Amino acid sequence: MMRKLIGTCLLLMIFLFAEAQTNVFLIGRTLGEKVIANGDTLRVYGFAPSLSTHPPIPAPLIEANQGDSVHIDFWNVSQLHHHTIHLHGLDVDQANDGVPMLSFSVDHMEHGWYHFEAPHAGTYLYHCHVGSTLHLQAGMYGPIIIRPSDGSNTTWDGGYAFDTETLLFMSELDTFWHTDSILDHEHIDGAVHDTLLVPKYNPDYFLINGLSDQQLEDSVELNSKTNYVNYFRLVNIGYCTNKVIFPSSLGARIVDSDGRPLPIEEFSDTIEVYPGERYGVLVESSVPILDSIEVHYFDMMTSELKNIQHVKVDIRVPNQVEEFENVIDFSIAPNPVDQDVRISFDLLKETNLSLRIVSIDGKLMLSEFPRVYEQGKHTLVLSTNEYASGQYILSLSDGNNVTSKSFIKK
Amino acid sequence: MKRALLTLVCLLGFQTIFFAGNVSDTIYINSGQGLFVNGKQMPCKGFNSTPTYENRNAQLSVGIMDTLVLTIVNNDTILHGFDIRGISGYKDTLQQGDTLEVTFHSSTPRVCIYYDHINYPNNAYMGLAGILAVGANANTYYWNIKDHQSDWNDSIASGGVVDWLDYYPDYFTINGLSNPDINSDTTARVEGNIGDTILIFMANTGQAEHSIHFHGYHCEILYSTSSSMHAGRIKDTFPLKRMEGYLLRLVPHQTGEYPVHDHNLLSITGGGLYPFGMFLTILIQ
Ligand SMILES: [Cu+2]
Ligand SMILES: [Cu+2]
Numbered sequence: 001m002m003r004k005l006i007g008t009c010l011l012l013m014i015f016l017f018a019e020a021q022t023n024v025f026l027i028g029r030t031l032g033e034k035v036i037a038n039g040d041t042l043r044v045y046g047f048a049p050s051l052s053t054h055p056p057i058p059a060p061l062i063e064a065n066q067g068d069s070v071h072i073d074f075w076n077v078s079q080l081h082h083h084t085i086h087l088h089g090l091d092v093d094q095a096n097d098g099v100p101m102l103s104f105s106v107d108h109m110e111h112g113w114y115h116f117e118a119p120h121a122g123t124y125l126y127h128c129h130v131g132s133t134l135h136l137q138a139g140m141y142g143p144i145i146i147r148p149s150d151g152s153n154t155t156w157d158g159g160y161a162f163d164t165e166t167l168l169f170m171s172e173l174d175t176f177w178h179t180d181s182i183l184d185h186e187h188i189d190g191a192v193h194d195t196l197l198v199p200k201y202n203p204d205y206f207l208i209n210g211l212s213d214q215q216l217e218d219s220v221e222l223n224s225k226t227n228y229v230n231y232f233r234l235v236n237i238g239y240c241t242n243k244v245i246f247p248s249s250l251g252a253r254i255v256d257s258d259g260r261p262l263p264i265e266e267f268s269d270t271i272e273v274y275p276g277e278r279y280g281v282l283v284e285s286s287v288p289i290l291d292s293i294e295v296h297y298f299d300m301m302t303s304e305l306k307n308i309q310h311v312k313v314d315i316r317v318p319n320q321v322e323e324f325e326n327v328i329d330f331s332i333a334p335n336p337v338d339q340d341v342r343i344s345f346d347l348l349k350e351t352n353l354s355l356r357i358v359s360i361d362g363k364l365m366l367s368e369f370p371r372v373y374e375q376g377k378h379t380l381v382l383s384t385n386e387y388a389s390g391q392y393i394l395s396l397s398d399g400n401n402v403t404s405k406s407f408i409k410k
Numbered sequence: 411m412k413r414a415l416l417t418l419v420c421l422l423g424f425q426t427i428f429f430a431g432n433v434s435d436t437i438y439i440n441s442g443q444g445l446f447v448n449g450k451q452m453p454c455k456g457f458n459s460t461p462t463y464e465n466r467n468a469q470l471s472v473g474i475m476d477t478l479v480l481t482i483v484n485n486d487t488i489l490h491g492f493d494i495r496g497i498s499g500y501k502d503t504l505q506q507g508d509t510l511e512v513t514f515h516s517s518t519p520r521v522c523i524y525y526d527h528i529n530y531p532n533n534a535y536m537g538l539a540g541i542l543a544v545g546a547n548a549n550t551y552y553w554n555i556k557d558h559q560s561d562w563n564d565s566i567a568s569g570g571v572v573d574w575l576d577y578y579p580d581y582f583t584i585n586g587l588s589n590p591d592i593n594s595d596t597t598a599r600v601e602g603n604i605g606d607t608i609l610i611f612m613a614n615t616g617q618a619e620h621s622i623h624f625h626g627y628h629c630e631i632l633y634s635t636s637s638s639m640h641a642g643r644i645k646d647t648f649p650l651k652r653m654e655g656y657l658l659r660l661v662p663h664q665t666g667e668y669p670v671h672d673h674n675l676l677s678i679t680g681g682g683l684y685p686f687g688m689f690l691t692i693l694i695q
Contacts, residue, residue, distance in 0.1 A: 088623070089646045094666030097625055102667050102691070133675040133684050196684040200578065201676050239674050241619060241649070260628065263642035274621035274649035276673030300619040300674045301557075301577045 021071065022064040022118075022364055028076040028083040028106065028128070029055045030183065032139065036205055037213040042178040045128075045138035047085075051077065056369070057210040058169050058237075059142025062126065063367045064118040066149045066157060072114040076106040080184075083140065085114050086129040088276065089259050090144070092116040098129045100194075105130055118146045121156035122259030123167075123233040123278040131194045134185060137177050137201075141237045143169050146259070151358075155231060155280055156261060162231035162282065164224050164399055168311065169210075170273065170295060171238040172203035201239055206297045206307035209369070213309070219352055219372045221312035223399050226288060228315075232281040236273040240306060243296040244271045246281070247313060249289055256280035275300075289315040328353065328396045328403045336408035343380045343394065350375050351398050357382075360391040360406075370399065384409050435459075436481040437468045439490050439504070439526070439538065444563075446581050447588035447680040447687075452560045453567035455536040456586075457524065461485050465586025467540030467615075469552045469597060470524065474545045478514040491528035494542065495653055496635060501527060519545025520633045521611045521655040531574070531617050532566050534653075537586075539615030541655070549608045552597050555650065555688065556583045557616035557677065579618050582677040582687040589678070589689040600670075600692040604662050612648070613655030620650040620677060624660075626668030626692065633657040647673060662694040 032044040032055040046055025064070045074085050082105040086098030096114045097103045106112035128140035145167075148157045153165065176182070177199060185196050205212045209220055224230050230250075236242045246252040246269045254266040257279050271279050292310040299306055330345035343355075353373050357366040365387065384392075387409045395404040442463025444454035459468040461483070472478040482492050484504035492510055494500045504510050516522075526538035541554050557579035562572050582588060585598045593599050602608050610629070614620050624646050634640035636654045648656055671678055672688040680686030 086625070091626055091628060091646070091664075093664055094626070094668065097666075097668060099625065099669055102669070131684060133678055136675060194684070198676070198679045198682055198684050239676050241621075257643060258628065258645040258647055260644040264639065266639050272649065274619070274647065274673070275675070276621050276623040276647040277645075277649060278647075300621075300676075301579060301617075302575050303619070304575060 020065060020068045020363055022068050024062050024070065024072040025049065026060065026072060026074050026085070027051060027055075028074065028078050028140070030078040030081050030138070034139070034210070036173065036175070037211070037215045042173070042175060043180065043183060044178060045078075045135060045140050045183065047140060047142055055139060057139045057207075058171070059126070059140070061142065061367055061369055062144045063147065063364055065147045065151045066118050066121045068118045070116050070118055074106055074112045074114060076108055076110055076112070078108050080108060081130070082107045083128045083130050083135065084112070085126050087114065087116055087124065087126050087144070089124040089278065090116055090119060100130050120259045121146045121148045121159070122256060123235060123280065124259055125235055125237055125278070127237065131185065131196045133198050134177070134182065134196055136237065137174065137239070138183060141171065143167060143235060145233070155255060159261065160229065160231070160255065160282060163228040164222065164230045165233070166222050166230065166399070167233045167235070168208050168220075168244065168295065169235045169237065170242045171207045171210075171236075172240055172297065173205035173207060174201055174203045175205070176202070203238070203240065203306065206240075206309055207238075208295060208309055208311065216309055217312065219370070221314060221352070222293075224315045225318050225400065226286055226315055228284060230283050232283065234271060234273050234279045234281060236275050236277055238297070239275060239300065240297040241275070241300055242273040243298065244273060245269060245294040245296065246283055247289060247291040247293070249287070249291070250283035250285055250313070252281050252283045254279055254281050285315050288317055289313055328398055328401060330396055330403065330405070332394060332405055332407045336410045337384055338410050339383065339385060340381050341384055341407060343382065344378065345396065346377045347373055347375050354397050355380070356395045356397070358393050358395075359388075360393065365392065431475070432477050432479050433472055434479045434481070435468070435470055436483065437470070438483045438485045441486045444537070444586070446583070447591060448683070450560060450581065450681055452558065452563035453536070454563060455486065455533065455538050457482070457538055457540050465537070465583065467537065467554055470540065470542040471546045471550075472514060472516070472542070472544055474517055474519060476515070478542075480512050480514060482510045482512070484508045489528060490533065490538065491526045493525060493527040495523040495525060497522065503528065514542065516544040518633075519657060521613055521635065521657045523613050523615060523635070523653055523655060525615065525653070532572075534615065535617050536563065536566060539653070541611050541613050543611040545609075545657075546611070547607065547609055549602055549606050551600050551608065551610045553584050553610060553612040553622075554586075555612065555614045555616060555620055555622070556586070557581065557618040558583075560681070574617065577617060579616070580682060581680055582672065584688060584690060588680045588686050592690040599690055600660070602662060603695050604665060606662060608660040608662070610658040610660060611655070612650070612658060614650035614652060617652055618677070619652065619674070620688070621647055621673045622650060622670060623647045623673040624668070624670050624692070626664065626666060627660055627662055629658040629660045631656055632659050665694050667691050667693050
C-alpha cells in the first residue's frame with residue numbers, strides 16, 4: 001500500500017515537473033550541393049537532417065515553444081573541418097554558445113550536444129562559429145522560431161494573433177567562395193583561432209530562404225485573404241544590408257526585433273535589416289492586392305544597391321480563394337502505424353506545402369520548410385521508428401489553410 | 411510639512427548648483443603612423459589627448475549637470491575643422507598651430523561624435539572622429555568603430571584622390587585596435603558582475619556600415635543618434651550607419667565570457683586574415 005502511494009507520488013512529481021522537450025538532430029557537412037538560380041550546382045557546407053540528404057540552405061528550421069527545453073545533437077561528418085552551433089540571439093550560457101575558443105568545437109566524426117531553455121518567443125537563428133566568415137557564407141546557417149508558451153499562432157505570450165506567417169531569411173552567395181580552393185581551407189587542430197585567408201566578397205546571388213530570382217518566385221509568396229493578419233519574420237544572415245519594402249497598401253508595422261516586442265511599434269513600409277538582426281512585421285489589407293515585396297541588397301562598404309528580389313503578395317477576398325481550400329485534403333495509412341507512415345494527397349494545382357507532426361501532448365516531432373509540390377498525386381513516406389507509442393497530429397499547410405489529422409503509433 | 415518641503419526644494423536647488431561645474435579638456439589634432447594588427451602600419455590622423463599621435467581618439471566625457479570646456483589644438487601641418495555631429499553651432503576651422511575653445515552641455519545622457527568636417531569624409535576617415543559621452547557612470551565603456559582600406563590611407567596622406575564607390579576596407583578597429591589586442595583596452599573590454607549597470611557609448615566613425623552583435627546578452631538602447639524611435643528597444647544586434655551611434659545599457663544576468671563582434675563578418679578580418687578584426691569579448695564574473 002505504502003509502496004503504491006510512493007509510486008503514485010513519484011509519478012505525480014514527474015508529471016508536475018516534466019517540461020516539454022524538443023530534440024533536434026543535425027549533421028555538419030562540407031560536401032553538400034546546392035542548385036542555384038542559373039541551374040548550376042555549387043558546393044556548399046551546411047547542416048543536414050540526415051546523412052542521405054544534402055544540407056539545405058538555409059538549414060532546417062528549429063522550432064520550440066517558450067519555456068521548452070531544447071536539446072541539439074550535432075554530429076560532424078566533415079572530413080578535416082570542425083564546426084560549432086552558435087545559437088544567435090538566444091543568450092545561452094557560455095558552454096552552449098558555440099564559440100570554439102570559449103565553448104567547444106566538434107571535430108570530424110564527433111558529436112556535440114547543445115542545450116538551452118527556449119527564452120522569449122521570437123525569431124532567432126543558428127550558425128557555425130568556426131572560421132565564421134567562411135563557414136557562414138559556405139552555408140552553415142538556419143532559422144530558429146520560438147513560439148509562445150502555448151504554441152499558438154501569436155507573436156508572443158499575450159501578443160498579436162496572426163492568420164499567416166512568412167519567414168524571409170536573407171543572405172547572399174559569392175560563387176567564387178564556393179570553389180574547392182576556398183572551401184578546403186587549411187585548418188590547424190587545437191589552435192586558439194583558426195587563421196583563414198578571406199577572399200574579396202563579391203556576391204552574385206541574392207537569396208531569400210536560400211532561393212533567388214525564378215527559384216524564389218516559384219516558391220516563396222504571401223497567399224492570403226482580405227482582413228487576415230499576416231506576420232512576417234525578417235532575418236538577415238548575409239554580409240549586405242537589406243531594405244525590405246512592403247506595398248504601402250499593406251500598412252506594415254514593426255512589432256518586434258531580436259526576440260523582444262518593441263516598446264513603441266513603428267509604422268513603416270520600409271524595414272532595414274542589418275546582418276544578424278531580426279524584425280517581426282504585421283501586415284493586412286481590407287482590399288485584394290496583387291503586388292510584391294521588394295528586398296534590396298546594399299553593399300556595406302559603399303552603400304551601393306547590388307540587387308533587388310521580389311516576393312509576390314496575393315491577397316484575395318475569401319470566396320475567390322475558397323476553391324483552393326480543399327486542395328490539402330490527405331490520407332494517412334496505415335493507421336495505426338508500426339514503422340513507415342504514408343501520407344497521400346492529390347493537388348489541383350502546384351502548391352507550396354509545409355508539414356508538421358506534433359504529439360498529442362504538444363511535443364514537436366517534425367517541422368518542414370514549405371516546399372513546392374506539383375499538381376497531381378503525391379505520397380510521402382515517413383519513418384516513425386523513433387516515435388513513442390501514442391497519438392500524433394499531422395498537419396499540412398499551404399500558408400492559408402491547415403488540415404490536420406491524427407494517427408496512432410503502435 | 412510645507413516648510414520641510416521648502417527646505418527640500420532649496421536643498422535640491424543648492425545641490426544642482428553645487429554639483430554643476432565645468433570640466434576642461436584639451437585635444438590635439440595629430441598626424442602620424444598608425445600601428446595596426448599583425449604589425450601593419452599606415453598614415454593616420456587623430457584627435458588625441460596628448461601632442462603625440464595614437465590610433466585612439468580622445469574619449470571625452472561630461473556629466474549631465476556639467477559644461478565641457480574643450481580646447482582643440484591643431485598640431486598638424488594642414489587646415490582642419492571641428493564639429494559635433496547633429497548639433498548646430500560648433501562648425502569651425504583651425505589653421506596649423508591654431509587653438510580653438512568650445513563649450514558643450516547636454517541635459518540628457520547621449521553619445522555624440524566630434525569630428526573634422528573639412529574635406530569630408532577624407533579627414534574623418536583618416537581618423538579624425540571620436541566619441542563625446544554625456545552621462546557616463548562608473549561602469550562606462552567606449553567603442554569607437556573604424557575601418558580603413560590601408561592603401562587609401564597612403565594615397566590620401568600623399569594628396570591622392572579616392573573613389574568612395576570603390577571602398578573595400580581591410581582593417582577594422584575599435585578604439586584603434588583589432589582582435590586580439592582590443593581585449594587589453596580597459597576602456598573597451600567590458601568587465602563586470604551580474605546586475606551591474608554597464609553603459610556602452612558606441613559610434614561608427616568609419617566609412618563602412620557595421621552591425622554589432624552581442625553574444626550572451628541583450629542590451630537596451632538608451633539613446634540613438636539616428637532615430638528617437640530606437641530608445642527603449644532591447645536588442646542583441648545594433649545596426650550602425652556611418653557617423654551614427656548608440657548609448658547602450660547592459661545589465662548582465664549571467665556569468666561568462668562572451669564575444670561581441672561585427673556581424674558583417676567581412677569586418678572580422680585584418681589584412682584579409684580572419685579573425686583579426688572587429689571582435690572582442692565581455693567578461694562577467
Ligand atoms: Cu563550420
Ligand atoms: Cu551570429
